Amino acid sequence: MKKILLADDKPASRELIRAILAQSGYSIFEAGDGSEALRTAREILPDLIILDLHMPHLDGFQVIAQLRADQKFTATPILALTASAMRGDRERAMAAGFTGYIAKPIGLNALRKEIGRYLN
Amino acid sequence: MPQLISDAERLEALLESAPDAILELDSHGRISLVNHMVEQLFGYTRQQLLGQTIEVLVPQALRAAHKQHRAQYLHHPGTRPMGSGLQLEARRKDGSHFPVEISLSPVKSASGIYVTAIIRDITDRKSAEQRQHEYEQRFRLMIEAVKDYAIFMLDPDGTVATWNTGAQRIKQYAAEEIIGKHFSIFYPPEERDTKPATVLDLVRRAGKFEEEGWRVRRNGTAFWASVVITAVRSPAGELVGFSKVTRDLTERKQSEDQLRDLREKYVQELELRNRDSEQANQLKTEFLANMSHELRSPLHTIIGFSELLAEETDKLLSDKQKRFLGHIHDDSLHLLDLINDLLDLSKIEAGRLELRREPFNILPVVEEALLSISPRTTEKSLQVRTNISSSVRISADPLRFKQILHNLLGNAVKFTPEGGKISVEAVTSDGFARISISDTGIGIPSDLQQAVFEKFYQVNATNKGNAAGTGLGLAITKRLVEEHGGNIWIESQPGRGSSFRFTIPLDPSL
Numbered sequence: 244m245k246k247i248l249l250a251d252d253k254p255a256s257r258e259l260i261r262a263i264l265a266q267s268g269y270s271i272f273e274a275g276d277g278s279e280a281l282r283t284a285r286e287i288l289p290d291l292i293i294l295d296l297h298m299p300h301l302d303g304f305q306v307i308a309q310l311r312a313d314q315k316f317t318a319t320p321i322l323a324l325t326a327s328a329m330r331g332d333r334e335r336a337m338a339a340g341f342t343g344y345i346a347k348p349i350g351l352n353a354l355r356k357e358i359g360r361y362l363n
Numbered sequence: 364m365p366q367l368i369s370d371a372e373r374l375e376a377l378l379e380s381a382p383d384a385i386l387e388l389d390s391h392g393r394i395s396l397v398n399h400m401v402e403q404l405f406g407y408t409r410q411q412l413l414g415q416t417i418e419v420l421v422p423q424a425l426r427a428a429h430k431q432h433r434a435q436y437l438h439h440p441g442t443r444p445m446g447s448g449l450q451l452e453a454r455r456k457d458g459s460h461f462p463v464e465i466s467l468s469p470v471k472s473a474s475g476i477y478v479t480a481i482i483r484d485i486t487d488r489k490s491a492e493q494r495q496h497e498y499e500q501r502f503r504l505m506i507e508a509v510k511d512y513a514i515f516m517l518d519p520d521g522t523v524a525t526w527n528t529g530a531q532r533i534k535q536y537a538a539e540e541i542i543g544k545h546f547s548i549f550y551p552p553e554e555r556d557t558k559p560a561t562v563l564d565l566v567r568r569a570g571k572f573e574e575e576g577w578r579v580r581r582n583g584t585a586f587w588a589s590v591v592i593t594a595v596r597s598p599a600g601e602l603v604g605f606s607k608v609t610r611d612l613t614e615r616k617q618s619e620d621q622l623r624d625l626r627e628k629y630v631q632e633l634e635l636r637n638r639d640s641e642q643a644n645q646l647k648t649e650f651l652a653n654m655s656h657e658l659r660s661p662l663h664t665i666i667g668f669s670e671l672l673a674e675e676t677d678k679l680l681s682d683k684q685k686r687f688l689g690h691i692h693d694d695s696l697h698l699l700d701l702i703n704d705l706l707d708l709s710k711i712e713a714g715r716l717e718l719r720r721e722p723f724n725i726l727p728v729v730e731e732a733l734l735s736i737s738p739r740t741t742e743k744s745l746q747v748r749t750n751i752s753s754s755v756r757i758s759a760d761p762l763r764f765k766q767i768l769h770n771l772l773g774n775a776v777k778f779t780p781e782g783g784k785i786s787v788e789a790v791t792s793d794g795f796a797r798i799s800i801s802d803t804g805i806g807i808p809s810d811l812q813q814a815v816f817e818k819f820y821q822v823n824a825t826n827k828g829n830a831a832g833t834g835l836g837l838a839i840t841k842r843l844v845e846e847h848g849g850n851i852w853i854e855s856q857p858g859r860g861s862s863f864r865f866t867i868p869l870d871p872s873l
Contacts, residue, residue, distance in 0.1 A: 253660060259667040297656065326659045347663035348699065351670050 244270045245362045248289035250280035250306065251324065252298045256347075260293065263351050264358065277301025281309055288315060291361055293345070296325040296336065304339050311340045320361040384482040390475045392416045392433050404484055406456035417480075422454045440469035440476060453482065462489045513609040516595070519602050521546050521563055533588075533611045535581035546607070549578050551585065566592050566605055575612065587616035648715055655706045659699060666695045704835035708818070711842045718760040718846060722870035725755050725764075725796065729787055732768040739776050740785070748786040755789050756870040757796045763843050764867065770836040771800045771863050778804035778861075795849065795866040806857035815853070816841040840865075 247269045251257045257273050264271060272287055274280035277298050284292060292310070296303035303323055310316040323336040326347040333344050343357060378385060384404045387396035394412050402409060405420055412419070417433070418426040432446070445451065445465040453463045462485050470477040506514050506527050513530035517523060523546055526538035534541070534549060541548075547559035566572045571593050578588040589610040595603045669692040673685070680688070710716050726749075733740075733747055740747055757764070775785045783803040790797050807815060818838045844851045844865045855861035 253664070255664045255668075256660070259664055259671065262671055263667070326656055326663050347659065348666040348696075349663070351667075351674060 244268065245291070246270045246272060246287055246289040247358070247362075248272045248274065248280065248284050248287065248292045250274040250277065250283075250293065250298065250303075251295040252276055253295075256295070260349070260354070263349070263354055267355060267358070269358070269362070277303070277306045280306050284310060284316065285313075289319070291358065292316075292319060292321045293324050294321060294341075296323050296332065304335070307340050322357070322361075384484075386412075386417075386480055386482070387470070388417050388478045388480065390437060390477070392418070392430070394419075395477065401482070404455075404482065405453070411456075420453055422452050422460050425452070436467065436478070437476060440478070442466070442468040445480070461486050511610065513607070515607055517546050517563075517592075517605040517607055519604055521559060521605075524604060530609070533580070533586070533609060534578075540581075549609075551577055551579055562592065563605065566594050567602065570594050575616075578609070586611050587613045644713055644715075648710065648713055651706055651709055655702050658702050662695055662699050662702070666692060666699065669695060701835070704839060707839050708835055708842070711839065711846070716842075716846055718763060720758050720760055720847075722756055722758050722872065723761055724753065725757055725789060725798070726751050726753050728761065728765060729768060729789075732765060732772055733787070735769070736772050736776055743776065743779070743781045743783075745776065745779055745782070746784045748784065749788070751787065751789040752791075755791055755796050757867045758870045759847050759867050763847070767840050767843050767865065768798075768800075770840045771865075774836065774863070775800055775802040775804070775861075778802060780804065783860075791869060794869050794871075796869055797864055797866050799862050799864045801860060801862040803860040806859055807853055807855040807861050808857050809855070812853040812855065816851070 245268075247264070249257055249260055249271055250273075251260070252275055254275070257275075261271050261273070272283055272289065274283050278301050280292075280294065280298075281301070283289075294303040294306055298306075303325075307321055310319070310321065320342040321340070322343045322345055323332075323341040324345045324347070325332055325336075333346075336344050342361065345354060345357060378398045381398060381400060384401040385398045386394055386401050389395050394415050394417060397409055397412050401407075401412065405412075407419075418429055421429045443466070445467050451463050451465055452460045454460055464483045464485050466481050468479050468481075470479055509527055509529045510532055511529055512527075513533045514527050515523060515530050516525040523541050523544055526536075526542055530541075531537060545559070547555045550558055562572055571591070573589075573591045575587065575589050577585045578590075579585055589612050591608045593606045593608075595606050597603050669688060673688050673692065676684075676688075729749060729751060733749070737747075772785070772787075779785060779802040785803075786799075786801045788799045788801070816837050818835060841851050844867070848868050849866040851863065851865035853861055853863055
């Protein structure tokens with residue numbers, strides 16, 4: 244079973260994504276902030292990581308910088324998740340090493356398709 | 364044949380044609396000869412005068428003195444003006460007096476001493492002199508009376524020669540105290556040694572010197588003076604002295620200084636406030652960015668869960684319940700649009716909209732925008748046509764251009780009834796691309812064509828099932844077009860449809 248690590252500081256947001264993907268047959272691990280995301284990633288070596296860009300302490304950009312510096316994660320698909328409509332976020336995210344970008348509000352099928360693209 | 368004229372006749376002719384009155388007296392003062400001018404000047408005929416003593420032509424009050432003078436003259440006869448240094452007057456037959464100048468010369472003959480008197484009427488000269496004198500008097504009085512200006516003369520060496528009321532008022536010296544003193548006394552002690560001499564040198568060369576500076580009054584207090592010194596020269600060019608006009612501008616100087624201080628303070632204050640307001644603006648923008656993020660996060664969750672709920676309960680809910688769920692979903696999306704638009708508008712109004720211009724072809728962008736609205740056009744069976752040359756390249760911010768298209772296309776879809784038509788066209792002219800988005804909707808009456816671009820203006824959507832707009836879309840669109848240097852306007856025929864047309868600068872490198 245493919246492992247997905249989902250890092251978002253808002254529990255409702257995590258539950259939403261977990262619920263959207265519930266029927267897709269992935270094993271989903273959650274992290275509530277950046278440090279937890281790093282720890283869990285190193286522990287479970289997920290097949291795909293979803294990082295909220297805006298998290299307290301360590302944000303998405305800082306987490307991906309550490310992950311991409313680690314050989315074990317150079318090829319892992321890592322998707323940015325953000326509610327920010329601030330322009331330049333997508334460009335910044337792609338430049339920081341993210342594989343893709345998911346803008347909130349999340350469309351159910353759009354998310355399922357996007358994840359499927361990387362995991363199947 | 365030349366007429367023969369005797370010497371006596373020639374002498375008589377000379378006498379009669381002389382411009383001055385000429386008469387002759389014998390040693391008793393009796394008139395023995397007069398010329399024509401005497402008759403004319405005094406109003407007597409020759410016959411009336413001959414044999415009379417000369418006193419008949421002297422004003423009555425002077426007759427006695429005249430007799431004495433006449434006797435003295437005969438003791439010391441000689442050719443000389445009469446009564447030199449005196450103002451002589453003569454008396455006409457009618458008793459009136461007039462000023463005269465008289466020169467006397469003795470003629471000795473066998474029958475005794477005769478005196479020839481040449482009398483000139485100097486009434487005209489006298490009155491000219493009088494006028495000149497009066498003029499000078501008035502001029503002097505005028506200058507003396509001037510209170511606001513110190514007006515006075517300096518001798519060529521800088522000694523004060525004249526004084527006026529203004530000088531006394533401003534400098535506090537009385538005329539008798541200061542006339543004869545050197546004008547360097549008016550300067551502050553530290554300038555007294557060199558400056559006055561330098562200034563006079565300058566005036567000698569340049570003719571004039573003007574300055575404002577500190578001077579001192581008699582009591583030692585300083586005043587701010589405006590000074591004009593002018594070299595005064597005789598008609599021959601010789602330096603006669605200097606005229607000096609001084610004005611006390613202490614009050615003006617003080618108010619100017621005060622004004623300058625105030626202005627400096629004001630500018631400082633303004634700069635401080637500007638800094639504050641810039642900071643406040645920065646904070647406001649940050650606040651808005653944070654706030655909108657905080658507002659949107661829970662909304663995103665609501666939208667996501669309402670979609671999820673609809674999906675998972677599709678077969679379990681009644682139509683009414685599904686409708687309720689639909690309201691939650693649609694209004695959440697609407698709220699999200701509002702928040703996004705408000706953030707956008709506040710950024711534009713704060714002048715914080717940064718356009719990232721780049722040249723691009725509009726055709727693919729229009730096609731992409733049409734694709735994004737295709738679910739809704741299909742739903743309403745709208746025909747969509749485009750007529751855009753593939754070579755129209757503009758210079759614009761691609762994201763903002765998409766937003767403009769999206770807003771206008773969204774409106775067109777919203778206000779066009781089922782089965783209607785929407786078309787997108789672009790032409791170029793004068794360095795601009797003009798893009799038109801036309802529909803076959805209800806149209807907009809001309810009196811409302813400006814109003815629709817105002818914030819929160821909403822046309823009542825008559826079509827059932829249309830989600831209400833935010834009322835900000837067209838306001839934002841107009842601002843975005845204008846930020847690009849373009850224009851937007853409406854051409855519409857009510858009942859037949861509307862065209863929203865806007866211009867965007869072409870890529871200048873073409």
